[in-house]
Amino acid sequence: MSAPPSPAPAQARSRRSLGARAWAVLAVPALVVILSLLLGAVVILGSELIVTGRKFDPWLWFTAYAALVQGAYGSTDAVIQTLVYSTPLVFGGLAVAFGFKAGLFNIGAQGQFLVGALGAVIVGVALADAPAPIAIVAATIAGIVAGGIWGFVPGFLKAVSGAHEVVSTIMLNYVAVQLLAALVSGPLKVPKSPSPVTYDVGNAAFPIVIGATGHIGIILAIVAAGFVWWLLFRTTWGFEIRSVGANPDAARYAGMRPKLLIVATMTFSGALAGLAGTSVLLGVSHSMTSSFGTTVGFDSIAVALLARSNPLGVLPAAVLFGSMRAGAGLMQINAGIPVELVDVLQATILLFLVASPVLRRLLRLRNVEAGITTAAPSPGLGAGTAP
Amino acid sequence: MDLTPIINGLYGIPVVGLVFQLAGYLVSVIPQNGPNIMQQATPLALGAICGVLCERSGVVNIAIEGTMLAAAFTAWVVGVAIQPMFGTPNPSDIFGITLPLLIALAAAVLVAMAISALHAWLSISLRADQIISGTIINIAAAGLTGYLNQLISQNSPAGAGEFARFVPPAALTNLPVIGWVLALLLNQGPISISVIVLVVGTQVWLFRSRWGLRTRAVGEHPRAAETVGIDVIRTRYRNVILGGVFAGLAGAFLSIEATNSFQQNMTAGRGFIALAAMIMGRWTPIGSFGAALLFATFLQIGTLINIAPPSGQLGSIMAGVPPQLFDALPYILTIVILAGVVGRSTPPAADGQPYEREAAT
Secondary structure: OOOOOOOOHHHHHHHOOHHHHHHHHHHHHHHHHHHHHHHHHHHHHHHHHHOOOOOOOOOHHHHHHHHHHHHHHOOHHHHHHHHHHHHHHHHHHHHHHHHHHOOOOOOOHHHHHHHHHHHHHHHHHHOOOOOHHHHHHHHHHHHHHHHHHHHHHHHHHHHHHOOOHHHHHHHHHHHHHHHHHHHHOOOOOOOOOOOOEOOOOHHHOOOEEEOOOEEOHHHHHHHHHHHHHHHHHHOHHHHHHHHHHHOHHHHHHOOOOHHHHHHHHHHHHHHHHHHHHHHHHHHHHOOOEOOOOOOHHHHHHHHHHHOOOOHHHHHHHHHHHHHHHHHHHHHHHHHOOOOOHHHHHHHHHHHHHHOHHHHHHHHOOOOOOOOHHHOOOOOOOOOOOOO | OOOHHHHHHHHHOOOHHHHHHHHHHHHHHOHHHHHHHHHHHHHHHHHHHHHHHHHHOOOOOOOHHHHHHHHHHHHHHHHHHHHHHHOOOOOOOOOOOOHHHHHHHHHHHHHHHHHHHHHHHHHHHOOOOHHHHHHHHHHHHHHHHHHHHHHHHOOOOOOOOOOOOOOOOHHHHOOOOHHHHHHHHHOOOHHHHHHHHHHHHHHHHHHHOHHHHHHHHHHHOHHHHHHOOOOHHHHHHHHHHHHHHHHHHHHHHHHHHHOOOOOOOOOOOHHHHHHHHHHHOOOOHHHHHHHHHHHHHHHHHHHHHHHOOOOHHHHHHHHHOOHHHHHHHHHHHHHHHHOOOOOOOOOOOOOOOOOOOOOOO
16 A cells, blocks of 8 residues: 655556555545545535524435435436536636646636637627538637637736736636626627527537537547647647746756746636637537626636646546536435535535645555645745746 | 816817816715725725735735635624524614624634634645645635525525714814815724724834734745744744734625625625735735725726716716726726736745745754
């Protein structure tokens, strides 16, 4: 289980069995999820005490979790629906993970998601009657570009003035919400419609390829995960990004240009988050209301952290959170527990993850690879700390 | 002296005249809205002081938003829960203070201190990435308060009660010029009215006291501070937890002073705007307060234009602007300020860097 006393790392890695290596990688995420579910059970029992006028049911937590699982995996349709929920989380998780690799915390996936969806709906509505392949490709590209622009801005500001990307991306999230509301209740609104809503994207909608609701975005998400992995680990650009993330000074001495890489990384990360928005808009909603909003932004951060920024790890992490989101509805119906319980589970998962050094110590695990949560010191928030 | 012809002349200049019209409009509406602007500034200023205390000691606290939100929720929920136990208490004449409200306020501050202690433990002892630790606290606060709020709304609770505003005597507020400044500062509830005292107090404390000197030393050069016998770790813990008190006051202000309710995510980014105010105020309490007033004016501007729309040429242009633009203004301003348009500022040298004691050999 535990690694040998103090071996040369490379040798140790090759000598250890596959099982031991899998344990080293999976032990902490698995333990974190189990602990969170346990804590969630406690929260469910505690919340029975809060709501007045209901009989105390000591097995309510079981009813709730059973409904959660049934809602996510109870039928073929449910499984497909779970995949549909997971799709934007894959794109969003990849966006955040990609930023992490370069030492950037793109917390603006939410805003890039919204702006990406906005780009997709503008072009999708305009091309609603065009031949499907052209409309789909054009709307998707519009979503990617729009998200990319929303990611470029904080990247550019960070490179030029050192404005910390965390605060500027969060602010851009709020700006995105207002931009969306202004456009959907203004120029994009269907005239004479009682509530602010855009036209349907028509032919630009993603084709359904699996079951009744499984759109092509699901396949696109798997391809994207492979592509990002290839980009990070098999190309020069990916190597430079990882170098800048590990040590910007060393990267600069090696002739790389950290500022350019920051801008490129944030733009690419924004484009991925924009693709998440595009996949929801073209694959699921097909039009946009002024309250078009989701939890994808925060979920993406959870996905990326749980996957420890590994593009391939993003897939199972996204499915985990996608299952929770998909099953939460049935949980609310069967157990009377608000769907927001998923947010609580997500929060506890994140808190346990950031405290994972303690878990590692408890499990006597060596720090196989330093996780993002114990990363290099982050610079202050002010201007004037340009890298 | 009648200035009307001159003003009309200035307003008449093409394009540039619009700027004068805008300035004239702001000068005419802002003084009357002083107290409302201060209401917007209160959580920002308190949040910024929290940020100053943390960052001066070298800990980046991006969790102000979540701390505020949790405190706002706690104040409200505690108020709701204990109100029935006291029957219907008679609010006292000053500030409408009741015992339940004071208990709610204390609970909010305690919760905020606990959350700050968590952030301190994660970032000081575990040496986790401080930005990530803070973000996770924000997500956790939003998730937990959202969930509990949903649960409690099922009981359709009555409000928690709220602090009342102090009404300064008209003789004071009618004074020329200084009158509206006095109204801005004094026509407030208890938390808001204490902001000015807290601002000046922390300013003096930070720059004129032994503890303040030690705090700044730890934030600038922890190694040097340690060699002269200052306990870096303990100083940072103290400052971060003390900062929590201010974030707690800011949260309680939102739910039991400014309003009598809790809404999901009611902080709406104020914790982050407070950080921008802190940066613009160059990590000083007084500077942050000034910046908070500026941000507050921008937060209030949408409401101002709704209530008293500008007239003339400016009015017709404003009418064509989607109202969402005004709602987005404070956030855009935050980005602009972060990007250093107002001048570059330097954070404390050891800001955000975990400290590890040198091994005794």
